Amino acid sequence: MTNLGRRLASFFFLIGTASGQYPAGALKTQAQLMPELQIYMGARSVVDLSPEELLQSFPELKKNLTMAPDDSELPAILRRVGENVEAFFCHLPNTTSNG
Helix, strand or coil: CCHHHHHHHHHHHHHHHHCCCCCHHHHHHHHHHCHHHHHHCCCCCHHHCCHHHHHHHCHHHHHCCCCCCCCCCHHHHHHHHHHHHHHHHHHCCCCCCCC
16 A cells, blocks of 8 residues: 555544544554554544633634534534535536546
8 A cells, every 4th residue: 555545544544433433442453553543542633622722722713713602503504514515516527637
């Protein structure tokens, strides 16, 4: 497997692990097989940050970010995001690369 292929496999594995697609113990096994994954052991995602930690890590968000008081708007937001993703894939042209 090429270095790029290993990196892509690592990325997609981490995404799958974070989404719950793979069992938690699988990350440890994968990290043992691919040493470059060891730096991600115990890493926290942006979604794991508290609002205070988020604003501390990304001070530029202080200008325009407002925190919602609760999650009541979340279903509508996720529905709109899903509609946009579906529209994107429906209208994405078929592309091919000749290297």
